[in-house]
Amino acid sequence: MDVQGGLRPGDVLEHRYRLLQVLGQGGMGRVFVAEDLRLAGKRWAIKETVPPIGDASGFLREAELLARLQHPMLPQIVDYYGPSERNRCAYVVMELISGVTLDAELQHRGGRLPAATIVRIGSQLCEALVYLHGQKPEPIVFRDIKPSNIMLDEKGRVRLIDFGIARRFKPEQPGDTLPLGSVGFAAPEQLRGERTDPRSDLYSLGAVLYFLLSGGQYAALRSGPLAVHCTHAPEPLLRLVERLLEQAPEHRPQHAAEVLDALRALELKPRLESMGGAAAAEMSVRSEPRLMLVGGLYRGAGATFAAVCLAKALAQAGVDHAVAEHPVIEPELYALLDGERRAPQGYAFANERSAADMTAPATVWIEGYTEWVASRPGAEADDWTAEQTERWLGTIRRSVVIVDIGDRWRHPAVATMCDAAAGLLVVADPSPSKLSRSQVQALLRELDGLARRGVPVTWVANRDAPSPRRGDWLRMLPAMPAISLPAFAPQRMLEAQWLGDVVPAADEAGKAAAAAFAAFVQRAFPRGITASGPRRKSIWPPMRRSGSR
Incomplete structure (x- = not known):
């Protein structure tokens, strides 16, 4: 050059x-x-x-x-x-990222990485591809996934480090301008100068997985079945790599989300198989997503705001999670997050992910550690049933699932979730007229009953500000709020929302909100996702969850 x-x-x-x-x-x-x-x-x-x-x-x-x-x-x-x-x-x-490239790490390990480590690396690469391929108005195709462009940082996380030839995928464009890419990892169509699309990145992902599994060999030079060169790899992983390395793009997996599902299933399986009897059953229960419901005592209390604040705290802690807007509430999350610009093409809205026999992965909206599951604007579904809710939750495969239920605590599709939840966050603001309503007082008694039955209930004081009547307001609640969210300037809230950010993070109020939820996450998950909180009856049907997204 x-x-x-x-x-x-x-x-x-x-x-x-x-x-x-x-x-x-x-x-x-x-x-x-x-x-x-x-x-x-x-x-x-x-x-x-x-x-x-x-x-x-x-x-x-x-x-x-x-x-x-x-x-x-x-x-x-x-x-x-x-x-x-x-x-x-x-x-x-x-x-500037500190760490070691994947090819250097493989060389340092003598050409041998554990299969579980390779699966974890593949899962993280898939998360990045789900994000890139979901960009609007067209997907971003990375086009140069190879071990020297993949770094393991000081925390062991995968980082893609070189965007030199990334490009937008334009369906009307017959071919790429130049046949760029790295021999040994670029898809066949890329090396021929033909049009590349997200499936080209999936071929490169397969080539990287093969490189790691085989101790540094190139997939394009292989002869015979993969099992000959990758003797320590589990059979399901080899089958997945074979599919990724298909010469014709239409024969490969069509979406990164599909590959991510398969790799996550492989991440869990070895841990279960290495345990016996009761220990495996315990691990299986603890591997279920933790359901956190966030609701307001009344409409406008700030449930959606609190749900997004919790999501930001979980992301900061490195916990994968979803924020799901229950279909029975009035949709607003998609608009608040500027979904027209940020959501991926073909995005499956929350109220479109309840089919009992979903045969194809839903197109999901993942940003970093967060999956957004928003309802279609204008599609409030008051007739949604508890059975539909089960199927819907079964399509969300994250460690923590935050469900925004608005003020619909008594809706049958919501009420059945409360006893199964790992925790409830109840949001109230200092509005005496709303707090004194008879239906609100009845709901307070019901929530107190849930707490007495062992369901963790956390009270959130929204728009909390110094006031001579603050003590009177707090005494109207069954328990002292564990999370206090300050009042934001209305103009700053509007500015942030127009930018697609529900929380103005740079403000002092935003920093205070982040600190409050960070402390809650630390208390709620003191030893990580799998070890905290009481075990509860799951409402995810295991057989239904295993093949859906």
């Missing part, structure tokens, strides 16, 4: 970033470690590349696109600069 006119260690990019050393170099450019001259002690990774002649505007469009991505397995891009008259190179400033 011609990098004449590029920068060298010691140079300063745009009067801000001093290049310290070359971190890596390949066919698509160089990566530098740079120090930030404005933020003392801060270091970044800076990718230097030469865009195709006449395509500077295309580079800027793609860089702007990638800078908007937010996912824990993708590096955060913070700045970018196009070519200039004096320098043909373009630069992308991104998060």
Whole structure:
């Protein structure tokens, strides 16, 4: 690659970033470690590349696109600069990730990684692909998944580190501009210069899994069945890799979510098989999703706001979870989150995920550790049944499922969930007229009864502010609120919602809300997801859950 006119260690990019050393170099450019001259002690990774002649505007469009991505397995891009008259190179400033690349880790381990570790790596890569392929208006195809572009950070998490040839998938485009990709990991259609789509990334994922399972061999050079080269791999994993490596895209799995489901099932199975009798049954029960219901004492108390705050705290703690809007309440989550822009194409709304025999995975909306399960706007379903709720919950495969029930505690489809829940969060705000209503007082007695039966009930004081009557308000509740959410300025709430963020996180009030829920998560899950809270009767039918999404 011609990098004449590029920068060298010691140079300063745009009067801000001093290049310290070359971190890596390949066919698509160089990566530098740079120090930030404005933020003392801060270091970044800076990718230097030469865009195709006449395509500077295309580079800027793609860089702007990638800078908007937010996912824990993708590096955060913070700045970018196009070519200039004096320098043909373009630069992308991104998060500097400490860790080791996957190929280096395999070499360090003598070419052998445990199958369980490989499955976990595959699952995390799939989560990133579900996010990328779900982008709007078109999916983002990474196109260069290979071990040297995959890093294990200091916490053991998978990170995709090079977006050099990622592109939007445009159905009307007959082929890619250039047949880019890494031999040994690129899909056959990519190497031929034909059109790539999300299934091309799934082929590359299969090639990476094969590389890890075989101790460093390339899938394209294999002969004979996979089992000959991957002797320590479980048969279901080999079958999945075989499907991913099909030459024709239509013969591969069609969605990353489908592959993610299969890998997650493999993650659980070895743990169960290694245990005997009662221990396996215990693990199976504890592996069920933990159901958390979030509701308001009355409409407008702030249940949706509290559910999103809880989701942010779980994401910060690294817990995979879902926020599900129960179909019996008036839909608002999709609009609040700017679903028209952020939800993936073909997204399956909450009230469309109740089929008893779902034969294909639903298109899910995953951002980082959070899956959003929103109802279709204008589709409130008051006739929703408890049986439909069971089937619906069975399509959500996350460790924690937060269900926003609004103020519909007494609806039959909601009431049956309360005794099965791992916890209830009840939201109230300082509105004396609403608190004194007879139906609210009756609901308070019912919630107190649930608490006496052993269902953990946590009270949330929303819009809590210093006031001479604050004590009177709190005494109207059956228990002192464990979570206090401050009042946000109405203008800031509106601004945040127009940006698709329910919680204005940068405000002092937002920081206080985050701290309150972080403390709750620490109390509720003191030893992680599987060990905290009482065991309860599950409302997920195990046979129904196993093949659905």
